[in-house]
Amino acid sequence: MTTGVSEVGPWGMAPTRIRIVRRPEGEAPAWVRDAWIGVELDLIDPDPVTTEGFGVLTAPKTLWGYWWRRVTGRIHRFTGYLVDSSEAVRRVEMRNPTAAIWWRANAGAMVQPGHTFIFDLPACERID
Numbered sequence: 001m002t003t004g005v006s007e008v009g010p011w012g013m014a015p016t017r018i019r020i021v022r023r024p025e026g027e028a029p030a031w032v033r034d035a036w037i038g039v040e041l042d043l044i045d046p047d048p049v050t051t052e053g054f055g056v057l058t059a060p061k062t063l064w065g066y067w068w069r070r071v072t073g074r075i076h077r078f079t080g081y082l083v084d085s086s087e088a089v090r091r092v093e094m095r096n097p098t099a100a101i102w103w104r105a106n107a108g109a110m111v112q113p114g115h116t117f118i119f120d121l122p123a124c125e126r127i128d
Contacts, residue, residue, distance in 0.1 A: 016046040017127040018081050024123040027055035028102065035099035039091050040127060041119075044082040048121055053078055056107040056117075080118040085111045 020036040052075050069075050089111045093100030103111050110117075 016043045017041060018043060018083075018119065018124040019127055020119060020123055021125045022123045025120045028106075032099045032102045035092050035096035036119075036123070039088075039095060041081075041083040041088050041091060044084060044116060048079055049082055049118070050077060050079040051082075051118065052076065053118065056110050061109070078118045078120070080120045081124050082116045082118055084113075085115045085117045086113050088117050 017040050019040045020038065022037065023030065023033045024036055026033055054069070054076065089100050089103045092103070109115075
């Protein structure tokens with residue numbers, strides 16, 4: 001969401017943003033994913049990325065679980081835009097506090113500083 005304050009990234013440039021325009025893919029209930037529609041988010045990387053990962057509900061809780069899923073082929077590849085998950089939940093909270101409560105209650109470890117969400121390309125519109 002636009003705050004009216006100019007934000008500057010680490011290289012002196014305004015951060016590239018996306019606006020969520022469709023229900024994103026994911027494991028959260030439809031009503032929680034719908035809450036993202038209209039939210040604007042700063043990107044960690046200005047370009048789409050392809051990375052390996054897990055859904056927010058089925059992500060392993062331990063390093064052993066991570067490696068077990070990797071060995072058994074239960075890791076997924078995702079392509080989309082990376083955003084800071086804790087900031088994203090703060091932004092969705094402005095529009096739908098109940099959705100933010102769901103995120104913190106059901107995927108609390110995933111919405112801590114240093115973690116990311118990836119939003120699929122069809123759900124996003126770039127704002128340059």
